[in-house]
Amino acid sequence: MATLRFEALKxxxxxxxxxxxxxxxxxxxxYGINVFNLSNISHYLPKDAFNAVMDAVNxxxxxxRKIADQVASAMKSWAISKGATHYxxxxxxxxxxxxxxxxxxxxxxxxxxxxxxxxxxxxVQQEPDASSxxxxxxxxxxxARGYSAWDPTSPAFIMGxxxxxxxxxxxxxxxxxDNKVPLLRALHAVDEAATDIARYFDKNVGKVIATxxxxxxxxxxxxxxAATRPDLMMAGRVLLGHEAAKGQQLEDHYFGSIPxxxxxxxxxxxxxxxxxxxxxxxxxxxxxxxQFEVAPLFEEANLxxxxxxxxxxxxxxxxxxxxxxxxxxxKPFAGINGSGKHNNxxxxxxxxxxxxxxxxxxxxxxxxxxxxxxTIKAVNDNAxxxxxxxxxxxNDHRLGANEAPPAIISVxxxxxxxxxxxxxxxxxxxxxxxxxxxxxxxxxxxxxPEILLDNTDRNRTSPFAFTGNKFEFRAVGxxxxxxxxxxxxxxxxxxxxxxxxxEVDHLVENMGMKKDDAIFNVLRELIKSSKKVRFEGDGYSExxxxxxxxxxxxxFKTTPExxxxxxxxxxxxxxxxxxxxxxIEVEARYEIELEEYIKKxxxxxxxxxxxxxxxxxxxxxxxxxxxxxxxxxLKDIFGNDYxxxxxxxxxxxxxISGHIGSIMSNVxxxxxxxxxxxxxxxxxxxxxxxxxxxxxxxxxxxxxCDKLELLIDDELWPLTKYxxxxxxx
Ligand code: ADP
Ligand code: MG
Numbered sequence: 001m002a003t004l005r006f007e008a009l010k011x012x013x014x015x016x017x018x019x020x021x022x023x024x025x026x027x028x029x030x031y032g033i034n035v036f037n038l039s040n041i042s043h044y045l046p047k048d049a050f051n052a053v054m055d056a057v058n059x060x061x062x063x064x065r066k067i068a069d070q071v072a073s074a075m076k077s078w079a080i081s082k083g084a085t086h087y088x089x090x091x092x093x094x095x096x097x098x099x100x101x102x103x104x105x106x107x108x109x110x111x112x113x114x115x116x117x118x119x120x121x122x123x124v125q126q127e128p129d130a131s132s133x134x135x136x137x138x139x140x141x142x143x144a145r146g147y148s149a150w151d152p153t154s155p156a157f158i159m160g161x162x163x164x165x166x167x168x169x170x171x172x173x174x175x176x177x178d179n180k181v182p183l184l185r186a187l188h189a190v191d192e193a194a195t196d197i198a199r200y201f202d203k204n205v206g207k208v209i210a211t212x213x214x215x216x217x218x219x220x221x222x223x224x225x226a227a228t229r230p231d232l233m234m235a236g237r238v239l240l241g242h243e244a245a246k247g248q249q250l251e252d253h254y255f256g257s258i259p260x261x262x263x264x265x266x267x268x269x270x271x272x273x274x275x276x277x278x279x280x281x282x283x284x285x286x287x288x289x290x291q292f293e294v295a296p297l298f299e300e301a302n303l304x305x306x307x308x309x310x311x312x313x314x315x316x317x318x319x320x321x322x323x324x325x326x327x328x329x330x331k332p333f334a335g336i337n338g339s340g341k342h343n344n345x346x347x348x349x350x351x352x353x354x355x356x357x358x359x360x361x362x363x364x365x366x367x368x369x370x371x372x373x374x375t376i377k378a379v380n381d382n383a384x385x386x387x388x389x390x391x392x393x394x395n396d397h398r399l400g401a402n403e404a405p406p407a408i409i410s411v412x413x414x415x416x417x418x419x420x421x422x423x424x425x426x427x428x429x430x431x432x433x434x435x436x437x438x439x440x441x442x443x444x445x446x447x448x449p450e451i452l453l454d455n456t457d458r459n460r461t462s463p464f465a466f467t468g469n470k471f472e473f474r475a476v477g478x479x480x481x482x483x484x485x486x487x488x489x490x491x492x493x494x495x496x497x498x499x500x501x502x503e504v505d506h507l508v509e510n511m512g513m514k515k516d517d518a519i520f521n522v523l524r525e526l527i528k529s530s531k532k533v534r535f536e537g538d539g540y541s542e543x544x545x546x547x548x549x550x551x552x553x554x555x556f557k558t559t560p561e562x563x564x565x566x567x568x569x570x571x572x573x574x575x576x577x578x579x580x581x582x583x584i585e586v587e588a589r590y591e592i593e594l595e596e597y598i599k600k601x602x603x604x605x606x607x608x609x610x611x612x613x614x615x616x617x618x619x620x621x622x623x624x625x626x627x628x629x630x631x632x633x634l635k636d637i638f639g640n641d642y643x644x645x646x647x648x649x650x651x652x653x654x655x656i657s658g659h660i661g662s663i664m665s666n667v668x669x670x671x672x673x674x675x676x677x678x679x680x681x682x683x684x685x686x687x688x689x690x691x692x693x694x695x696x697x698x699x700x701x702x703x704x705c706d707k708l709e710l711l712i713d714d715e716l717w718p719l720t721k722y723x724x725x726x727x728x729x
Contacts, residue, residue: 002718012222012728017264023106032277036156044074048149056152068120076118079163089126090164091147092179093133096481124150136588145172154306179483189578190490193497201367207350207623213298217326217339226325228720236329239608242706243335244723259381265322272314278307289726305483328479331397338398339478346470357469362446378496383409384565387486393600395477405463405475408548409556410535412462427524427723461539559597560687566590594683601690609667616705623712624656659704
């Protein structure tokens with residue numbers, strides 16, 4: 001019966017690492033060879049066109065049609081010289097993935113011959129027939145029009161034989177239909193707000209960019225083994241399966257030597273990434289068996305987000321070549337560590353200063369503290385929005401599951417900076433005396449070491465931790481598009497910086513305070529009013545849950561609860577104020593995310609019902625029949641004395657019947673609950689019904705199935721087990 005499982009096992013055990021022939025060229029020489037980068041652009045474009053592109057990239061200026069034609073023609077020549085035959089607008093619809101529709105360059109001339117054609121029009125705007133992408137009702141299917149438009153800030157690249165042009169995706173009426181548009185708007189908002197503040201300290205600052213360095217965690221599972229699990233194939237996680245005798249308790253996988261097959265995959269992946277200028281730099285084993293991480297150097301946030309989407313796409317492709325299935329799910333295996341995507345974030349000026357990096361002088365440290373404290377305040381005031389930005393059905397399994405940060409948003413800054421903030425809190429009200437200023441500058445602000453990195457204690461249990469020269473938002477899910485988290489984070493920091501400036505300027509202009517005094521005064525108030533979000537202890541502990549509740553921090557454990565804040569009056573006002581999204585756009589996203597949640601739980605429910613009925617129960621019955629045969633045989637031999645020899649078998653037969661009964665009745669009840677949920681009109685209520693009335697059956701059904709897995713003859717069990725999925729190298 002279990003032949004497929006054993007064939008797959010044999011296949012996977014026989015596999016050898018697929019040796020990628022490492023090109024003789026060094027990686028530094030491969031870097032960006034498939035990207036239409038600045039050096040290519042300058043080579044292919046006349047000077048004035050090149051400058052126009054630079055202005056578009058750096059200053060957000062519009063590119064006119066003539067220049068667009070020149071850029072298109074340059075891109076085409078470059079792409080064709082690299083063997084490209086097609087082009088596509090590459091965008092990130094609200095499904096979370098990426099989308100592309102390839103068109104060939106060639107165009108028949110009408111005289112039987114053809115030319116390669118690609119002009120400014122095709123570069124700048126396309127109208128993909130995209131009526132099947134989620135739009136949350138913005139774009140009625142009958143008008144089915146969505147436009148993709150060139151984003152010159154993210155360079156075009158070649159994948160395979162296709163020229164990919166990063167684009168935004170908007171509706172006919174101008175609403176954002178993707179994750180990139182709100183992100184670009186939030187990056188613009190934070191640029192304006194942060195530049196104003198940075199200019200308090202240095203008049204030469206003309207622009208501030210947000211930087212992002214993500215760390216992507218994932219699992220690698222042998223593709224043949226994965227194919228034996230309908231749940232892994234369709235839901236990306238196992239919905240049942242008993243934990244192996246050995247899990248991750250020995251902690252022997254973390255940073256251990258990378259298994260050969262996985263290493264071969266990583267090498268191949270890195271080469272593909274490097275060619276596309278995705279600067280992957282770090283690779284290592286993660287905590288769980290067969291779990292790994294890849295991390296790049298940080299980049300400007302929009303580019304980093306594109307690069308993460310690109311990476312996930314490349315990873316799935318390269319994994320296929322190496323007979324792996326890569327799992328991005330936040331919690332593919334209950335009982336084993338899940339995967340996150342830590343978002344390391346900071347702000348940097350065009351003068352080359354990291355605004356969250358402590359500097360050499362008291363002045364630069366005051367600037368550091370200003371951005372540092374304002375970020376904490378932003379999180380304090382908008383923790384719920386930040387939580388909403390990472391909400392998904394998958395991430396619900398991870399947040400608060402005692403290995404990932406809890407669903408409670410808090411900020412960790414370490415002992416050293418906590419002390420600095422405590423001292424700053426005592427700054428006296430109003431203008432400071434010269435002594436006070438000296439004391440502050442020399443002994444508090446002046447003493448922040450330039451290299452905090454070595455001084456910051458790491459707290460792995462915090463969802464939002466300061467790590468020496470950046471904040472690390474650790475609660476982002478591994479399968480998420482970081483654009484969502486980055487949009488919210490940059491938006492709330494922008495909002496906070498705007499309000500900071502107002503207060504400082506007020507003290508300076510109306511109260512006659514010196515700028516430094518004003519900054520100290522406002523910072524002091526911010527420290528006081530953002531205390532509740534600061535937490536230095538163990539985020540996994542029960543005590544923290546209680547303490548957080550006392551402090552009035554939210555603990556939204558499920559997506560339907562967490563998402564609600566998106567459409568609150570305050571959130572809508574905030575989105576509108578900074579022109580990130582209008583009401584229609586926010587409500588559309590809310591709707592889409594709820595629908596996605598519902599569909600995920602619904603699909604998982606169906607899969608679980610199918611597997612338990614079609615795989616588990618028939619196997620249980622088959623094994624039970626074997627036992628019955630055995631009991632019957634014992635009866636034939638021993639007559640009435642048989643019970644003496646068959647009591648354990650009879651006991652097993654009863655236990656199996658019990659579990660079968662439990663599975664059947666719970667699957668029936670779950671199906672009923674689904675039916676009831678499906679007829680609920682509003683998505684928010686339907687999502688709650690799926691969360692509270694459907695999902696709880698998953699655990700009940702799984703419990704009985706996992707018990708059966710332990711009772712039933714291994715030879716008969718059709719589903720590849722944890723130990724095989726996780727320990728096959
Ligand atoms: P870990 O968190 O695993 O200890 P590191 O602290 O070395 O690892 O760095 C993790 C990530 O932080 C890397 O992707 C790196 O590029 C990124 N990073 C470093 N500095 C910044 C910055 N100023 N802005 C954004 N990301 C950064
Ligand atoms: Mg990290």
